[in-house]
Amino acid sequence: CSRLHTKPSISPTLLLSNMYQRPDMITPGVDAQGNPIDPRKIQEHFEEFYEDLFEELSKYGEIESLNICDNLADHMVGNVYVQFREEEHAANALRNLSGRYYSGRPIIVDFSPVTDFREATCR
């Protein structure tokens, strides 16, 4: 959606905006040079991204859930939602990730109001 959602001042969940970039994000199944990509390569790319994230985020606390939006639509594209067990762990991660880079792109991190991903709809 295009609504502006309020960002809570504290939450166990963090949102890392537009962090995951699919190799075929311009055209599905095709890379930026127009060459077809093996679906296994895309899966591998995703898994490596997930692993990088999980490893880094685990330094700041126990992870309850880690969701990566692997979509191609404009909305929420590549957004990563990470829910920690404790709010203070999320706060610690936020402090440590702010101003850093991932694969040459700045990491945009904020608290997210989402605490239950099954109920995560726009209200």
Added chain:
Amino acid sequence: SRSRSKSKRISGFDMAPPASAMLAAGAAAAAAAGQIPGTSPTLPGVF
């Protein structure tokens, strides 16, 4: 702690943008504020 049998791939964390991309920091900030520019799919034949 998990065991690591395979050699560790270099993590993408703290991979700074190349110097040339730093010049486009303004563009990066714009991307950060909203969505990534220039990624809306152009449909052939649709204007």
